[in-house]
Amino acid sequence: MAAGSCSTVRGKILVTGGTGQVGGELAKTLAPLGEIVVPGRAEMDLSHADSVRAAIRDAQPRWIVNAAAYTAVDKAESEPELAYAINAEAVRAIGEEAQLIGAGVIHFSTDYVFDGTGSAPYLETDTTSPVSVYGASKLAGEQALAGSGVPHMIFRTSWVYGAQGKNFLRTILKLAREREVLRVVGDQHGAPTWSRDLAKMAAHVIVQCEAAAEGRPLADALAETIGVYHAGGGGETTWHGFAAEAVRLVRERDPEVQLATIEAIKTSEYPTPAKRPANSRLNCDKLGRRFGWSMMDWHESLRQVLAEL
Numbered sequence: 001m002a003a004g005s006c007s008t009v010r011g012k013i014l015v016t017g018g019t020g021q022v023g024g025e026l027a028k029t030l031a032p033l034g035e036i037v038v039p040g041r042a043e044m045d046l047s048h049a050d051s052v053r054a055a056i057r058d059a060q061p062r063w064i065v066n067a068a069a070y071t072a073v074d075k076a077e078s079e080p081e082l083a084y085a086i087n088a089e090a091v092r093a094i095g096e097e098a099q100l101i102g103a104g105v106i107h108f109s110t111d112y113v114f115d116g117t118g119s120a121p122y123l124e125t126d127t128t129s130p131v132s133v134y135g136a137s138k139l140a141g142e143q144a145l146a147g148s149g150v151p152h153m154i155f156r157t158s159w160v161y162g163a164q165g166k167n168f169l170r171t172i173l174k175l176a177r178e179r180e181v182l183r184v185v186g187d188q189h190g191a192p193t194w195s196r197d198l199a200k201m202a203a204h205v206i207v208q209c210e211a212a213a214e215g216r217p218l219a220d221a222l223a224e225t226i227g228v229y230h231a232g233g234g235g236e237t238t239w240h241g242f243a244a245e246a247v248r249l250v251r252e253r254d255p256e257v258q259l260a261t262i263e264a265i266k267t268s269e270y271p272t273p274a275k276r277p278a279n280s281r282l283n284c285d286k287l288g289r290r291f292g293w294s295m296m297d298w299h300e301s302l303r304q305v306l307a308e309l
């Protein structure tokens with residue numbers, strides 16, 4: 001997938017997780033910026049650091065955008081080694097290899113690095129305290145990347161969904177067609193984030209960084225932007241609120257459609273192997289201040305995603 005002769009990015013962009021929600025959108029959204037390389041599992045297996053290192057040495061990218069992850073939150077409780085290998089050790093290898101070749105790294109992390117006991121949206125500077133193996137493995141990945149010394153930006157996001165991939169919205173709409181009543185957790189607060197909005201945000205950040213790197217090494221330009229940013233969808237809701245609004249909008253479009261009634265339940269009524277934070281709202285002001293980017297309000301992204309389904 002090559003770009004034209006006047007690429008914004010002066011080198012290749014390696015995107016991991018191309019079969020996933022965010023990686024799939026990234027591969028499309030970043031394509032106009034330069035030459036995109038999207039290795040699959042066979043070429044770059046994140047459960048093996050050697051495979052990660054070999055793929056990066058082979059591609060020699062200017063940017064690595066890591067959207068691959070072990071994302072099965074409940075399964076991670078019984079597969080901690082694999083979750084850590086993919087979410088932490090592979091990220092360390094990415095950082096170390098990128099540092100050797102002078103590449104910049106964009107990495108995605110999660111609201112689940114927090115324990116959810118606060119009552120306000122979390123700031124980047126707030127104390128992390130994951131309550132699940134998944135959250136802990138993602139936090140270890142953040143720390144490994146920072147420890148590698150590579151110029152990097154970590155975007156913590158939340159409740160990712162879109163028209164493609166495995167996600168809450170698609171599951172709810174399928175179940176709502178099959179059942180009369182759906183009981184959905186109503187005491188976990190957060191914000192749904194559209195995978196495409198995240199990809200657009202990453203493209204915006206890369207364009208800004210490339211402009212800042214005009215006439216100097218990329219690492220020098222990135223030194224000014226290194227760090228963690230919160231990038232969750234605008235607004236806030238609960239899983240129940242999200243499901244109810246999705247069903248309401250589908251009914252609005254098609255009043256004849258038979259869809260389940262959506263009832264709110266407590267987290268304690270829906271036990272899962274992994275604990276989830278009750279509050280995982282993210283304060284995204286830093287993203288706005290540093291890059292001039294506001295994530296799309298979840299009501300608006302929901303309308304746009306439903307139009308694609």
Ligand SMILES: NC(=O)c1ccc[n+]([C@@H]2O[C@H](COP(=O)([O-])OP(=O)(O)OC[C@H]3O[C@@H](n4cnc5c(N)ncnc54)[C@H](OP(=O)(O)O)[C@@H]3O)[C@@H](O)[C@H]2O)c1
Pocket residue numbers: 016017018019020021022023040041044045046047048066067068069070071086108109110111138156157158159160161165166
């Ligand atoms: N989904 C959410 O609600 C959510 C919330 C907060 C943060 N995030 C973060 O956002 C980022 C993107 O998530 P997403 O929703 O796009 O994830 P996703 O749809 O589950 O996709 C995960 C991707 O990782 C790849 N992958 C997993 N194990 C791999 C391995 N051993 N080697 C190579 N590739 C591997 C998968 O490839 P295969 O197709 O081969 O399995 C897939 O392309 C991740 O960092 C995630 O932690 C997600």
